[in-house]
Amino acid sequence: MASLTEDHPPIGIHDINDESKHKKLNTDVVERESGEREMGHSIHRSGSRPQLDLSKAAIQGNFEEKDPTILLPNQSDDISHLALDIGGSLIKLVYFSRHEDRSVNDRRKKSIKEIFGVSNGNRRSYPILGGRLHFVKFETAKINECLDFISSKQLHRGGLDARHWNSDAPDNENAVIKATGGGAFKFADLFKERLGVSIDKEDEMGCLVSGANFLLKAIRHEAFTHMEGQKEFVQIDTNDLFPYLLVNIGSGVSMIKVDGDGKFQRVSGTNVGGGTYWGLGKLLTKCKSFDELLELSQRGDNRTIDMLVGDIYGGMDYSKIGLSASTIASSFGKAISDNKNLEDYRPEDISLSLLRMISYNIGQDIILETSKCCCTVALCTVPEAQCMIYIAYLNALRFGLKRIFFGGFFIRGHAYTMDTISFAVQFWSKGDAQAMFLRHEGYLGALGAFMSYEKHGLDDLMISWMEKFVRKGTEITAPVPMAPPGTTGLGGFEVPSSKGDTLRSDASNLNVGVLHLVPTLEVFPLLADPKTYEPNTIDLADHGELEYWFTVLSEHLPDLVDKAVASEGGTEDAKRRGDAFARAFSAHLARLMEEPAAYGKLGLANLLELREECLREFQFVDAYRSIKQRENEASLAVLPDLLMELDSMNEEARLLTLIEGVLAANIFDWGSRACVDLYHKGTIIEIYRMSRNKMQRPWRVDDLDLFKERVLGLGEKKPHPHKKALLFVDNAGADVVLGMLPLARELLRRGTEVVLVANSLPALNDVTAMELPDIVAEAAKHCDILRRAAEAGGLLVDVMINAADVNKENSSSVPLMVVENGCGSPCIDLRQVSSELAAAAKDADLVILEGMGRSLHTNYNAQFKCDALKLAMVKNQRLAEKLIKGNIYDCVCRYEPASSDLQSSSLC
Numbered sequence: 001m002a003s004l005t006e007d008h009p010p011i012g013i014h015d016i017n018d019e020s021k022h023k024k025l026n027t028d029v030v031e032r033e034s035g036e037r038e039m040g041h042s043i044h045r046s047g048s049r050p051q052l053d054l055s056k057a058a059i060q061g062n063f064e065e066k067d068p069t070i071l072l073p074n075q076s077d078d079i080s081h082l083a084l085d086i087g088g089s090l091i092k093l094v095y096f097s098r099h100e101d102r103s104v105n106d107r108r109k110k111s112i113k114e115i116f117g118v119s120n121g122n123r124r125s126y127p128i129l130g131g132r133l134h135f136v137k138f139e140t141a142k143i144n145e146c147l148d149f150i151s152s153k154q155l156h157r158g159g160l161d162a163r164h165w166n167s168d169a170p171d172n173e174n175a176v177i178k179a180t181g182g183g184a185f186k187f188a189d190l191f192k193e194r195l196g197v198s199i200d201k202e203d204e205m206g207c208l209v210s211g212a213n214f215l216l217k218a219i220r221h222e223a224f225t226h227m228e229g230q231k232e233f234v235q236i237d238t239n240d241l242f243p244y245l246l247v248n249i250g251s252g253v254s255m256i257k258v259d260g261d262g263k264f265q266r267v268s269g270t271n272v273g274g275g276t277y278w279g280l281g282k283l284l285t286k287c288k289s290f291d292e293l294l295e296l297s298q299r300g301d302n303r304t305i306d307m308l309v310g311d312i313y314g315g316m317d318y319s320k321i322g323l324s325a326s327t328i329a330s331s332f333g334k335a336i337s338d339n340k341n342l343e344d345y346r347p348e349d350i351s352l353s354l355l356r357m358i359s360y361n362i363g364q365d366i367i368l369e370t371s372k373c374c375c376t377v378a379l380c381t382v383p384e385a386q387c388m389i390y391i392a393y394l395n396a397l398r399f400g401l402k403r404i405f406f407g408g409f410f411i412r413g414h415a416y417t418m419d420t421i422s423f424a425v426q427f428w429s430k431g432d433a434q435a436m437f438l439r440h441e442g443y444l445g446a447l448g449a450f451m452s453y454e455k456h457g458l459d460d461l462m463i464s465w466m467e468k469f470v471r472k473g474t475e476i477t478a479p480v481p482m483a484p485p486g487t488t489g490l491g492g493f494e495v496p497s498s499k500g501d502t503l504r505s506d507a508s509n510l511n512v513g514v515l516h517l518v519p520t521l522e523v524f525p526l527l528a529d530p531k532t533y534e535p536n537t538i539d540l541a542d543h544g545e546l547e548y549w550f551t552v553l554s555e556h557l558p559d560l561v562d563k564a565v566a567s568e569g570g571t572e573d574a575k576r577r578g579d580a581f582a583r584a585f586s587a588h589l590a591r592l593m594e595e596p597a598a599y600g601k602l603g604l605a606n607l608l609e610l611r612e613e614c615l616r617e618f619q620f621v622d623a624y625r626s627i628k629q630r631e632n633e634a635s636l637a638v639l640p641d642l643l644m645e646l647d648s649m650n651e652e653a654r655l656l657t658l659i660e661g662v663l664a665a666n667i668f669d670w671g672s673r674a675c676v677d678l679y680h681k682g683t684i685i686e687i688y689r690m691s692r693n694k695m696q697r698p699w700r701v702d703d704l705d706l707f708k709e710r711v712l713g714l715g716e717k718k719p720h721p722h723k724k725a726l727l728f729v730d731n732a733g734a735d736v737v738l739g740m741l742p743l744a745r746e747l748l749r750r751g752t753e754v755v756l757v758a759n760s761l762p763a764l765n766d767v768t769a770m771e772l773p774d775i776v777a778e779a780a781k782h783c784d785i786l787r788r789a790a791e792a793g794g795l796l797v798d799v800m801i802n803a804a805d806v807n808k809e810n811s812s813s814v815p816l817m818v819v820e821n822g823c824g825s826p827c828i829d830l831r832q833v834s835s836e837l838a839a840a841a842k843d844a845d846l847v848i849l850e851g852m853g854r855s856l857h858t859n860y861n862a863q864f865k866c867d868a869l870k871l872a873m874v875k876n877q878r879l880a881e882k883l884i885k886g887n888i889y890d891c892v893c894r895y896e897p898a899s900s901d902l903q904s905s906s907l908c
């Protein structure tokens with residue numbers, strides 16, 4: 001077989017732009033210089049340690065290309081990882097290169113330090129985005145060529161232990177390369193000897209699984225089906241990926257049931273695999289290369305050598321058990337009676353017969369495994385011949401594992417192999433299971449090894465904060481404990497008479513429509529004109545409108561009752577109270593439908609407030625307590641990464657990202673039916689990721705430029721920081737932690753004093769003023785700006801800092817404070833706020849209202865004496881149509897400067 005290094009020179013970079021050229025050169029080293037895709041908006045990070053940012057990873061090149069390069073558009077640090085999978089037949093390499101390392105010559109001109117950024121002096125002071133993952137293979141038997149390749153490209157130097165990345169340690173000291181496969185053990189000494197690097201061994205199955213999971217989750221156009229010559233890419237729903245069966249056909253075959261990230265079990269394997277095909281094929285056909293053998297099969301006719309059912313049944317089908325005359329009864333069976341020698345058979349036919357034998361065998365093994373690992377019947381005790389009869393029966397018992405992904409170099413993107421496997425899987429599973437293939441089929445293990453760097457030194461930095469949050473998100477979107485059956489959710493529906501006593505018996509003592517939480521409620525001093533101020537945007541005097549919101553709130557009720565009962569431990573008492581609450585609230589709603597003005601002028605804010613009051617009336621103190629806690633924890637866990645990412649941006653990009661962050665995170669709203677549906681489907685985190693990544697401007701209402709001009713200045717116009725900003729925060733979790741807190745931090749950094757204004761009492765999943773200091777304290781652990789400001793604002797007392805430091809630091813930091821607003825509702829009526837808020841507002845020159853309740857249902861039209869920014873994602877279709885002539889999940893960024901010539905917002 002031709003050596004791979006003969007196929008491509010030691011520094012084998014070719015500009016190969018089409019498949020035919022690729023084939024002619026018979027090389028697997030492909031570095032494309034052209035055709036980069038537009039990657040859209042990107043978020044990147046930089047820090048003191050090299051980080052791998054896999055966000056928005058995408059395949060580069062056309063659909064047909066084998067082992068195409070993967071672009072990492074958001075990679076900002078200088079990294080040059082290399083990882084290996086050293087198998088029985090082949091060595092697979094995955095390595096990273098930066099965009100600008102394009103020309104070999106240019107690269108050669110640079111010093112090692114320049115190329116790999118080892119020295120601080122040569123490190124770029126600003127991040128340049130983008131890089132690629134490359135895929136290369138060598139025959140294991142020719143490992144020296146692989147070592148030459150690594151050495152000539154100096155790839156092993158990128159594997160410096162992260163802890164030493166920025167040090168001036170001599171080249172290669174502590175150099176470690178991640179490797180998996182048996183060769184990682186077998187050749188460890190050789191690597192040390194030849195390259196001076198240590199091999200860090202990673203578990204082979206674990207690597208296969210993490211490589212496959214990465215490809216399936218993060219790369220578009222990676223997985224595809226192949227039936228009767230037709231290739232079709234499949235977009236994998238990451239929420240519906242597991243469980244699946246991964247069949248890796250390398251030298252041998254492994255079948256792995258994958259249940260999640262790092263959750264897998266090798267359920268079986270077979271020794272009849274790629275090595276068998278190549279080994280037997282080499283002996284029987286004298287082929288010199290695997291690809292040659294494969295190509296031969298394309299021109300073969302296996303009927304000359306295989307014994308078919310028809311050969312045995314006189315040309316007829318064996319229809320009773322569903323076998324057609326053309327089905328192979330016995331691979332190579334004809335050779336028994338043909339009385340021919342090996343030379344009498346065409347190599348083409350032998351190759352095809354061999355290929356079909358192995359592919360069918362694997363297909364059959366898979367079916368046994370998919371059945372076995374997901375049903376309770378122990379198939380292994382059933383003789384193989386009988387197994388097939390059981391398949392229909394087993395299929396009925398089966399759950400999941402309908403998808404089978406194939407990896408390993410045996411497949412080689414070969415149409416006939418894939419068709420044969422697909423056919424076998426379909427045939428034996430009676431169409432229930434589907435075979436899928438991966439474009440980077442041969443590199444799963446190497447990719448897994450590549451990603452395993454995160455475990456050692458790079459920790460979680462290997463993935464973006466968003467990916468981490470998405471992982472955490474499965475925790476926060478997992479169903480919360482449901483109340484055991486026993487509550488009706490809607491209670492008995494009872495229409496109270498407007499005059500009669502029915503309502504009174506249940507809820508007579510409700511202070512409907514009025515909330516006196518704080519004895520002294522005051523008018524918010526920054527209202528432009530309190531006399532004309534009307535909190536409600538939607539007037540429910542219109543009966544159609546009232547009916548609509550009545551339905552929305554009624555339909556939301558069962559879910560709310562579930563949460564409320566669960567929040568009280570799901571006890572019998574809680575269930576009784578849950579039913580009573582549902583009855584009472586339904587009764588109120590029904591009464592208001594009949595007599596909208598029963599409790600005074602009725603706006604949507606009053607209805608939402610009524611619900612919260614009703615809950616409290618039945619002693620549901622905080623129905624969303626555990627949900628809020630989970631969401632806070634998940635968000636705080638990724639906050640440091642987000643802050644780091646923000647810090648790597650210029651101020652303009654940062655401001656945009658911050659506002660996008662607030663808007664996108666406002667989706668975590670347990671009061672919206674649409675969002676609750678997303679939660680229950682487990683897709684909210686996906687939608688959040690999408691909106692974070694793809695939030696396109698202009699938003700439906702988009703005054704960002706105006707706000708930006710005020711904050712950052714424009715041309716001659718100098719930035720003019722606000723003195724004091726009141727941030728009316730909304731929901732717990734991502735909304736406040738990943739949205740509003742980073743925005744607060746930006747204002748603090750610009751010298752603006754910040755007051756976080758939060759609810760006095762819980763309402764839905766809104767964060768309360770009581771909860772905020774702990775959240776701020778947790779965030780402050782990872783951020784000096786927040787820490788200093790929180791200390792200055794009296795939110796934090798750091799006992800570790802001595803008094804002199806505190807004074808010094810405080811004097812240089814504007815304070816961050818928290819005040820309660822006096823409300824216990826998702827909306828806010830600014831005529832009745834806490835005296836504390838009223839006092840804090842006196843010298844504020846910026847008000848930021850966030851969320852639907854505070855900035856759309858109420859206060860959308862409110863005018864202020866100071867600058868006002870209203871930020872929300874609209875999570876209700878009807879409201880979106882009515883208020884902004886848009887659609888659900890559209891965003892509002894409405895900025896109204898304090899100046900008398902108030903500019904009208906731009907409805908796009």
Ligand SMILES: Nc1ncnc2c1ncn2[C@@H]1O[C@H](COP(=O)(O)OP(=O)(O)O)[C@@H](O)[C@H]1O
Pocket residue numbers: 086087088089090091139181249250251252273274275276277278290291407408409410411412442
């Ligand atoms: N160029 C090639 N040289 C050798 N084997 C190849 C080649 N291309 C595909 N193969 C097939 O791939 C198999 C090796 O697959 P691989 O996934 O690399 O397994 P391993 O890790 O056991 O080496 C070989 O046994 C052979 O069937």
Ligand SMILES: CC(C)(COP(=O)(O)O)[C@@H](O)C(=O)NCCC(=O)O
Pocket residue numbers: 552556608666669670671672673674730731764826850851852853854857872875876877
């Ligand atoms: C209760 C809410 C105002 C809370 O929204 P938020 O202020 O958290 O953005 C909002 O979820 C809402 O309007 N819900 C009712 C409408 C619906 O379910 O579509």
Ligand SMILES: [Mn+2]
Pocket residue numbers: 669671730731764765766826851853
């Ligand atoms: Mn809210």
